[in-house]
Amino acid sequence: MQVICLEEKAFYELVEQVVSRLKEKNSVARDKWVSNEEAMRLLNIKSKTTLQKLRDEGRIRYTQPEKKIILYDRDSIDTYLENNSKDTF
DSSP: OOOOOOOHHHHHHHHHHHHHHHHHHHOSSOOSEEOHHHHHHHHTOOOHHHHHHHHHTTSSOEEEEETTEEEEEHHHHHHHHHHTOOOOO
16 A cells, blocks of 8 residues: 655645546536636646747647737647657656
8 A cells, every 4th residue: 555645735736636627527618719827727837938938939829819818729738738748658
């Protein structure tokens, strides 16, 4: 039997991720275009600069319907994550 210890903060982050994934899987319809905040959450990044870099390098698709509104393509985020995943040994 293995015992895994987590700090309180890590535990609650893990719970939030599990709840989020369950909501996402149980959601019938999901938005194709997501906000900065949602894109950052999906990518698990904290910096808007990193998000902009991914956008500027063409790694994830985006649309800009208005000058100050940028939306990100959820499918391209999923593809980016899948393309950068590492196989287990």
